[in-house]
Amino acid sequence: MKIIASYNIKGGVGKTATAVNLAYLSAREGYRTLIWDLDPQGAATYYFRVKPKVKGGTKALVSGHQDLDDLVKGTDFERLDLLPADFSYRNMDLLLEDNKRPTKQLQKLLAPMAIAYDYVFLDCPPSISLVSENVFRASHALLVPMIPTTLSARTLAQLQDFLEGHDGLGKTNLMPFFSMVDRRKHLHLHLMESLPQSFPSFLKTSIPYATEVERMGITRMPLPAYAPSSNPVTRAYEALWQEIKAGIKGSAMWATAG
Amino acid sequence: MNEFDQAYLVPDGTDLQGIKDALEARCRIGEDEPRHLLRRFHDTFDWSLYLAGGVLEERIDGHQRVMMWRDLNDEVPVLACELDRDLGFAADLPPGPDTERLARLLGIRRLLPLLDVHSRILTWRLLNEDDKTIARLELEQNRYDDKARERQGPISTRLRLHAVKGYEADFRDTARLLNEELGLSLVRTELLLEALASAGRKPGDYSSQLNFRLDPDRRADATTKEILLHLLNTIEVNVPGTRDNLDSEFLHDLRVAVRRTRSALTQIKDVFAPDVVEQYKDAFGWIGEFTGPVRDLDVYLLDFNAYQACLPEPLRPHLEPLRDFIHAHYGEEQKNLVEHLDSKRFRDLLRDWRAFLEAPVPESSVVPNAMRPVMAVANDRIWTMYRRVRKEGRAMTPASPAEDMHELRKSCKKLRYLIEFFDSLYPKQEVRQLVKLLKVLLDNLGKFQDLAVQADHLREMAQRMRDEDRASTDTLLTMGILVGDLLEHQHRAREEFAEIFAGFDSDEHQGLFKSLFDAQKRQGKGA
Ligand SMILES: Nc1ncnc2c1ncn2[C@@H]1O[C@H](COP(=O)(O)OP(=O)(O)OP(=O)(O)O)[C@@H](O)[C@H]1O
Numbered sequence: 001m002k003i004i005a006s007y008n009i010k011g012g013v014g015k016t017a018t019a020v021n022l023a024y025l026s027a028r029e030g031y032r033t034l035i036w037d038l039d040p041q042g043a044a045t046y047y048f049r050v051k052p053k054v055k056g057g058t059k060a061l062v063s064g065h066q067d068l069d070d071l072v073k074g075t076d077f078e079r080l081d082l083l084p085a086d087f088s089y090r091n092m093d094l095l096l097e098d099n100k101r102p103t104k105q106l107q108k109l110l111a112p113m114a115i116a117y118d119y120v121f122l123d124c125p126p127s128i129s130l131v132s133e134n135v136f137r138a139s140h141a142l143l144v145p146m147i148p149t150t151l152s153a154r155t156l157a158q159l160q161d162f163l164e165g166h167d168g169l170g171k172t173n174l175m176p177f178f179s180m181v182d183r184r185k186h187l188h189l190h191l192m193e194s195l196p197q198s199f200p201s202f203l204k205t206s207i208p209y210a211t212e213v214e215r216m217g218i219t220r221m222p223l224p225a226y227a228p229s230s231n232p233v234t235r236a237y238e239a240l241w242q243e244i245k246a247g248i249k250g251s252a253m254w255a256t257a258g
Numbered sequence: 259m260n261e262f263d264q265a266y267l268v269p270d271g272t273d274l275q276g277i278k279d280a281l282e283a284r285c286r287i288g289e290d291e292p293r294h295l296l297r298r299f300h301d302t303f304d305w306s307l308y309l310a311g312g313v314l315e316e317r318i319d320g321h322q323r324v325m326m327w328r329d330l331n332d333e334v335p336v337l338a339c340e341l342d343r344d345l346g347f348a349a350d351l352p353p354g355p356d357t358e359r360l361a362r363l364l365g366i367r368r369l370l371p372l373l374d375v376h377s378r379i380l381t382w383r384l385l386n387e388d389d390k391t392i393a394r395l396e397l398e399q400n401r402y403d404d405k406a407r408e409r410q411g412p413i414s415t416r417l418r419l420h421a422v423k424g425y426e427a428d429f430r431d432t433a434r435l436l437n438e439e440l441g442l443s444l445v446r447t448e449l450l451l452e453a454l455a456s457a458g459r460k461p462g463d464y465s466s467q468l469n470f471r472l473d474p475d476r477r478a479d480a481t482t483k484e485i486l487l488h489l490l491n492t493i494e495v496n497v498p499g500t501r502d503n504l505d506s507e508f509l510h511d512l513r514v515a516v517r518r519t520r521s522a523l524t525q526i527k528d529v530f531a532p533d534v535v536e537q538y539k540d541a542f543g544w545i546g547e548f549t550g551p552v553r554d555l556d557v558y559l560l561d562f563n564a565y566q567a568c569l570p571e572p573l574r575p576h577l578e579p580l581r582d583f584i585h586a587h588y589g590e591e592q593k594n595l596v597e598h599l600d601s602k603r604f605r606d607l608l609r610d611w612r613a614f615l616e617a618p619v620p621e622s623s624v625v626p627n628a629m630r631p632v633m634a635v636a637n638d639r640i641w642t643m644y645r646r647v648r649k650e651g652r653a654m655t656p657a658s659p660a661e662d663m664h665e666l667r668k669s670c671k672k673l674r675y676l677i678e679f680f681d682s683l684y685p686k687q688e689v690r691q692l693v694k695l696l697k698v699l700l701d702n703l704g705k706f707q708d709l710a711v712q713a714d715h716l717r718e719m720a721q722r723m724r725d726e727d728r729a730s731t732d733t734l735l736t737m738g739i740l741v742g743d744l745l746e747h748q749h750r751a752r753e754e755f756a757e758i759f760a761g762f763d764s765d766e767h768q769g770l771f772k773s774l775f776d777a778q779k780r781q782g783k784g785a
């Protein structure tokens with residue numbers, strides 16, 4: 001089982017779109033896939049038409065009193081399951097602190113799912129917190145979608161500082177990539193040239209800005225389920241998925257984590 | 259069946275729209291495009307998977323092709339994997355730890371298609387207020403297609419209910435609706451069995467085993483006809499498979515049934531008119547002859563790896579030209595075999611023989627054993643043959659010629675067949691013990707003779723390969739080593755004979771034969 005997180009300190013950069021669409025592609029390819037919506041706002045949960053509710057709330061879940069497997073909902077798509085969001089996730093940080101090893105609790109909770117799933121996607125809320133630290137430790141790949149702006153470049157540097165400053169996080173398999181790219185904007189093009197030079201792990205694929213993506217909120221489906229492969233954004237997500245899979249296989253993390 | 263996967267039987271004439279309406283009264287329904295599913299069931303010619311309680315399906319669903327091995331009446335597979343090749347022998351199975359178990363069950367036999375079931379599947383998705391799928395129903399309209407027998411027709415429609423994880427309560431609600439309100443009941447018959455029954459076939463409808471329930475007081479001639487009729491059925495069942503050469507076991511079983519037929523004819527003495535016995539003894543001898551060459555080649559091919567394995571490693575590749583040679587001549591021998599099977603003479607023979615066997619026995623007969631109770635005849639024949647085996651075996655010395663060993667083997671075989679024909683007349687356990695004993699003895703005698711024949715044969719093939727310029731010196735030398743090896747094993751079999759025969763001829767076993775066949779004989783006379 002490989003765990004892939006979609007994360008950025010910033011909001012509204014395409015984290016949820018990434019997690020939902022990649023999870024769908026993974027399942028479509030034949031992998032048993034789980035997506036865990038960690039964001040109390042429950043956007044991913046909404047896209048899959050599932051009620052944002054977790055039996056027993058965050059407390060039962062984080063303490064390990066509630067089997068993760070019992071909370072899982074089948075989506076409308078074969079092999080793709082969802083662990084829904086719950087509004088009480090906003091208190092997750094506090095509840096994590098109550099554990100013996102507060103930064104490794106997520107990893108521990110996910111471990112038993114290894115028999116049932118090949119890939120787990122984590123859709124993360126925008127912030128840097130104990131939840132995110134748990135996510136970093138559990139993940140085999142940390143996807144960071146970013147809009148090509150100068151501010152984004154700074155947050156990526158911040159993230160890297162954070163990882164390097166914490167024990168055992170220096171080797172995190174960081175995979176930034178550009179999202180919502182508008183090729184008409186000069187600044188976008190410029191940053192897309194320069195930024196990857198200082199981040200060797202930057203992914204080659206980027207996701208263009210397109211209104212079809214916004215329609216996910218109306219159709220309440222992953223993009224490739226309603227936009228065929230002839231659509232350039234669908235194609236971009238397909239390419240992104242292949243690149244990520246190859247990146248996970250090739251990484252040194254693969255041998256140690258999970 | 260899985261707790262959250264249920265299949266309901268939809269009786270003929272059910273109003274399908276009515277089912278849908280009843281569901282729609284509860285919730286919205288999403289309907290997917292109808293799709294087509296093909297299930298091709300496979301088994302070996304002797305139903306080894308079925309007899310082990312299993313079913314092997316090849317499923318073609320859209321562009322997906324999978325193999326599923328499951329228990330009868332159970333939809334959850336023991337093994338499911340994608341299939342990128344045609345099924346055949348164990349070696350053709352996709353590799354993996356689970357397929358190994360299947361491979362062991364198959365042994366040397368080949369998977370053959372039993373029949374197909376075509377399904378047109380209509381999927382209804384039950385939706386909640388968010389249009390989220392909370393359960394799936396698949397209406398499956400089925401037809402069987404028995405290609406080999408050119409039969410096809412409809413079989414029962416099934417409605418399958420699948421749960422969506424996390425919506426088990428909705429699944430239970432729907433199950434209740436189907437069951438209690440619509441009166442549908444769960445399917446109890448395995449799809450394969452239903453399809454076979456509709457095609458007029460019985461699973462396991464072929465067995466080369468003799469399995470009689472004889473009536474000890476019935477006339478010997480009528481009982482012998484019953485035995486021979488079973489053997490004829492076995493011969494006929496195996497003809498198509500032998501002709502198509504799908505598996506060497508067809509020919510093997512055909513030949514065994516032919517040998518048993520000759521044995522029953524000549525060894526259950528004086529139940530039919532002598533000219534009938536003469537005529538058919540020769541006719542079945544003819545079948546034995548024309549089926550021999552292909553069987554010999556089959557034996558070589560089946561044993562080839564074992565042959566190779568007993569050679570020193572560096573020499574093994576030199577034996578490959580022999581395999582090529584066998585393959586090269588195989589086609590020609592098989593063609594010759596098929597011509598015989600398709601000949602008028604062969605067809606007439608089986609037809610006339612069946613007519614004779616199916617005709618009622620004459621009300622009275624002057625043939626000495628015809629009207630005696632079969633039990634008395636069986637006792638006589640087995641006791642006589644046993645004494646012959648004993649006499650010949652006891653006379654054997656290390657200096658006895660090979661022909662004596664061959665004679666003894668023939669007597670032993672006759673004895674074994676007689677006991678097997680009549681085993682239902684005797685206590686099961688004792689008879690089984692005696693047959694086992696005979697098998698050990700026959701195994702030894704068989705080794706002695708067959709290994710010599712094989713060595714001869716190899717020499718002959720080496721000669722032919724040289725004539726056809728198909729063998730290098732290395733190959734010929736390697737074959738020479740093999741001949742030496744075979745003869746050495748043969749020699750060893752000869753040395754082991756005395757001890758094995760002594761085991762057969764122990765006081766205890768003598769007593770057993772006597773109590774079963776001789777004592778009863780005396781009782782029979784007294785009655
Ligand atoms: N490539 C794209 N082109 C156009 N719109 C996009 C694209 N990707 C995402 N969007 C839209 O941008 C908005 C934010 O996207 P998304 O929810 O995926 O981001 P997020 O990082 O998960 O946000 P949050 O931080 O609020 O969780 C959504 O309305 C989404 O439909």
Ligand SMILES: [Mg+2]
Pocket residue numbers: 015016017039043123124
């Ligand atoms: Mg989000």
